Each structure stands twice: as C-alpha cells, then as structure tokens.
Amino acid sequence: MPDASxxxxxxxxxxPDGTTTRTREAGPVDLVPVQELHRRCSPGxxxxxxxxxxxxxxxxxxxxxxxxxxxxxxVTAPAERTDHIIAMTNVMRTHQQGVGExxxxxxxxxxxxxxxxxxxEHAATxxxxxxxxxxxxxxxxxxKPMLHVLGKLDATPLDASGPVLDLRIxx
Numbered sequence: 001m002p003d004a005s006x007x008x009x010x011x012x013x014x015x016p017d018g019t020t021t022r023t024r025e026a027g028p029v030d031l032v033p034v035q036e037l038h039r040r041c042s043p044g045x046x047x048x049x050x051x052x053x054x055x056x057x058x059x060x061x062x063x064x065x066x067x068x069x070x071x072x073x074x075v076t077a078p079a080e081r082t083d084h085i086i087a088m089t090n091v092m093r094t095h096q097q098g099v100g101e102x103x104x105x106x107x108x109x110x111x112x113x114x115x116x117x118x119x120x121e122h123a124a125t126x127x128x129x130x131x132x133x134x135x136x137x138x139x140x141x142x143x144k145p146m147l148h149v150l151g152k153l154d155a156t157p158l159d160a161s162g163p164v165l166d167l168r169i170x171x
Contacts, residue, residue: 012079013118020079021086021115023122030075031062033085040107048143049105051164065090071100072126076119086110089119091127091135100132102169104146116149124153128171135169 010022026034038046038056046054057065065073071092075085087106094101102123106116127135137155139146141163147155155167 011074011122013076013115013122015114015118017113019113021076022079022082023074023076023087023089023119026066026073026075026088028063028066030066030085031057031059033083034062034075034088037085037088037105037107040109041105042108045105045108045111048140048146049103051138051140065092072130074119074123074126076115087115087119089123091123091130091132094136096134098131098133100127100130100135102127102135102137104149111145116145117152120149120153124169124171133171135171137167137169139165139167141165 010024013021013023015021035056038054041049043053064070071090074089074091076087076089077084078086087104087110090103091100092103102120104116104119104123106119124135135153136158137146137150139150141160147165150167150169153169155169157165158168159166
C-alpha cells in the first residue's frame with residue numbers, strides 16, 4: 001500500500017515536443033479538477049475510457065478511485081500549471097493477488113502527443129513496485145490509440161471476441 005509521503009512525490013514526464021508534465025498520486029481533494037478534466041474530454045473519449053456515456057465521476061466513485069486500499073490513481077498536470085489536471089491513470093487492485101487493472105483518461109487536447117504511452121509505462125513501473133506481476137485492461141476494440149499504447153507494453157489479448165478486448169500485460 002502506498003505511504004502518505006509518496007502522495008507528494010511527482011514524476012516528471014517530458015513529451016517529444018519538449019512539454020513537461022508532472023504526475024502524482026491523487027487524493028480526495030482532486031475531485032473538482034478531475035471533474036473539470038472530464039468536462040474537457042469529448043463524449044467519445046469518455047465513452048472509450050468508461051465503455052459508456054459517462055459525463056464524470058460521483059463523489060463516491062472518486063472516493064473509491066482515490067483510496068489507497070483500492071489501488072493507485074495518478075493525476076497529471078502541465079509542469080507550469082499543477083492545478084490543471086490533464087490526465088488520470090488508474091492501477092486498481094483486482095480480486096486476483098498480484099494483478100492490477102490499468103485505465104487511462106487523457107484530455108483530448110493532450111492526446112497523440114506521447115502522454116498516454118508515458119503514463120502507461122509509468123503505471124507499469126509503479127505496479128511492479130507495488131508487487132503486481134500482471135496488469136489487465138479492458139479496451140473498446142475501436143480504441144486504436146489505447147491499443148497502440150498497450151501494444152508498446154507487449155499486451156496480449158485474453159479475450160478478443162467482443163466489442164471490448166481484455167488485455168494482459170506481464171510485468
């Protein structure tokens with residue numbers, strides 16, 4: 001389980017265009033900026049992330065996502081504007097020991113810039129550090145950008161028979 005001191009630590013990511021972002025563990029106080037992130041994402045982006053037309057997170061959903069007992073949720077912001085969350089990454093525990101579930105939401109304006117790939121790589125490193133040996137991801141088959149990102153982590157399909165692909169990443 002992550003300790004409280006890690007919540008203040010930030011991971012710096014420099015994108016190919018030179019833009020720097022900071023990724024840190026989320027906490028309960030991040031609900032409002034995360035809701036703003038959801039409002040800036042198109043309905044299509046939110047549907048690809050949640051597999052439904054979800055407009056945002058309820059306070060109860062956010063409490064679950066930001067609870068260290070349930071897993072790790074990271075938020076990412078531009079280095080020069082740390083209150084403006086542009087991405088959310090989840091590595092949540094599953095019922096299987098050592099298996100985490102990965103999900104990423106990147107604001108539309110920040111997509112196709114290498115951020116999703118960098119966040120997935122960082123999440124895999126974090127998951128390994130937290131004792132996971134496998135990450136899973138449920139990805140809509142039409143979500144080609146996320147499939148590309150997970151392909152860079154050597155994701156393999158567990159079930160590719162429906163509209164949502166279940167993928168596995170061995171750490």
